[in-house]
Amino acid sequence: MKKTLIALAVLAASGASFAQVSITGEYAYGWNTSNSSTGVEKSGLGVDTSFVKFAASEDLGGGLKAAAEMSLDGFARGTATGGDNALTLTGGFGRIKLANDKGADYLSTVIGGIAGLDGKVYGARTVNDSVAYTSPSFGGLTFGLSHTEAESGQGLGVGAASNNDQRSNTLSASYAAGPLAVTGGFTSWDNQGTAADNSKTRVRVKGSYNFGAFTLGAGVVQRERNMGSTTESIVAVTAPLGALTLGFDLGSSQRKDSGTASKDITKSGYGLKAVYALSKRTSLIGAYTNWDEGGTQRANLTELLVSHTF
Numbered sequence: 001m002k003k004t005l006i007a008l009a010v011l012a013a014s015g016a017s018f019a020q021v022s023i024t025g026e027y028a029y030g031w032n033t034s035n036s037s038t039g040v041e042k043s044g045l046g047v048d049t050s051f052v053k054f055a056a057s058e059d060l061g062g063g064l065k066a067a068a069e070m071s072l073d074g075f076a077r078g079t080a081t082g083g084d085n086a087l088t089l090t091g092g093f094g095r096i097k098l099a100n101d102k103g104a105d106y107l108s109t110v111i112g113g114i115a116g117l118d119g120k121v122y123g124a125r126t127v128n129d130s131v132a133y134t135s136p137s138f139g140g141l142t143f144g145l146s147h148t149e150a151e152s153g154q155g156l157g158v159g160a161a162s163n164n165d166q167r168s169n170t171l172s173a174s175y176a177a178g179p180l181a182v183t184g185g186f187t188s189w190d191n192q193g194t195a196a197d198n199s200k201t202r203v204r205v206k207g208s209y210n211f212g213a214f215t216l217g218a219g220v221v222q223r224e225r226n227m228g229s230t231t232e233s234i235v236a237v238t239a240p241l242g243a244l245t246l247g248f249d250l251g252s253s254q255r256k257d258s259g260t261a262s263k264d265i266t267k268s269g270y271g272l273k274a275v276y277a278l279s280k281r282t283s284l285i286g287a288y289t290n291w292d293e294g295g296t297q298r299a300n301l302t303e304l305l306v307s308h309t310f
Contacts, residue, residue, distance in 0.1 A: 115271025
């Protein structure tokens with residue numbers, strides 16, 4: 001549940017308009033133990049999630065609405081880092097979003113309530129700058145167009161014209177109605193150059209269906225590179241049992257024809273997750289993830305957490 005603060009109300013000559021500010025966040029603390037594929041073991045108590053998001057919105061009149069959000073993440077003694085940030089403009093035309101964020105892993109968010117395999121079977125998420133347009137809904141069908149750049153970390157526009165990071169353009173379509181949700185997209189990169197790992201194109205699609213007693217999801221991503229291709233996939237299921245929600249996901253990733261034998265590997269993994277809701281904002285979480293990261297043995301991670309949102 002969000003605790004919303006009405007921060008500012010201004011009466012304009014043409015009528016009433018106001019800005020609304022909200023402060024939300026999450027703190028999760030607990031214990032985990034892990035074993036890497038090279039046999040390194042770690043365990044102990046600590047903070048899993050700690051972030052605060054400030055969001056503001058304003059009715060501009062004429063059906064237009066502006067909104068901004070800024071986040072602080074990774075709180076520790078004396079430190080905090082920047083989190084996801086975005087500015088949006090919505091209206092009858094749809095939505096335009098300007099963002100600097102990590103975003104969610106495409107496959108690991110095929111449905112909620114699963115452990116996820118990003119940073120394990122799939123690559124770790126990265127921070128990007130982007131501008132995106134999403135159309136209004138046409139009977140549950142929406143279209144999107146976005147441009148994404150790897151964050152330079154040097155401020156507005158610095159190095160953007162001459163850097164060697166690849167930039168991408170994506171055309172997407174989504175459909176959501178009743179228990180069915182499906183989305184897919186096609187991406188093309190510039191600055192392809194000759195490096196074997198540089199991306200050329202990507203096709204991805206994922207979908208889910210809520211059967212009532214459980215929700216089933218699946219997805220696949222196919223990326224073409226200068227040398228070879230990468231294919232990633234996932235199937236996942238969640239089942240609500242009163243206050244308890246159980247989740248399972250199974251995924252794989254295969255790189256082939258890269259020209260380097262050590263890169264042409266297949267990874268696989270699975271995750272189990274249980275979430276028990278003590279209230280609408282406080283939950284007990286247990287998760288176990290097991291995956292192959294190309295070492296002499298499989299890696300695994302076990303987490304036991306208490307999470308509170310506000």
